[in-house]
Amino acid sequence: MSTETQLKERLLQTDGEFQQLAAKHHDLDSRLATLIGQPHLSAPEELEKGSLKKRKLQIKDQMEQILRRSRTITGSGLDPGVASAAGG
Template sequence: MAESQDLKPLLLETDDEFRQLATQHHELEERLHELTSKHYLSGPEQVEEITLKKRKLQLKDKMEAILRRYRQHPPLGSDPSPSLQRG
């Protein structure tokens, strides 16, 4: 999992799709936080909460697929593990 955390900043800078997914994921996270901070959710808000959680999970799955793809086939010229380089 630490490897995924190391790749995320790189992909946020270099992969447009990953960056868009991460942005959407963050926006959903903020909206969910707004909903969960309420003491009571109306019926439509409860439906929205469930929908947001499902959408957030879909986005996370897509982000993980990109991370997996990058780990299996890093672009030429990139080193997925710079800590292994010797100076």
């Protein structure tokens, strides 16, 4: 498992804000998949699709900020004990 994946998993278990953002991102992704799967979208659905994409990107940016902050705190993104053992 990559360090990035480990960090995301740890944040999903320990960071309430990250958990909420991940859940919201998943919900938006599901709705977007439903819209994309339709053969034809009405004008309001097209607007919703664009809005969902923007909102998903905003949430992903917020999640990335939390990941960056966590990497800074823990060194390379590893648990502090692992970072110390790795010489970090």
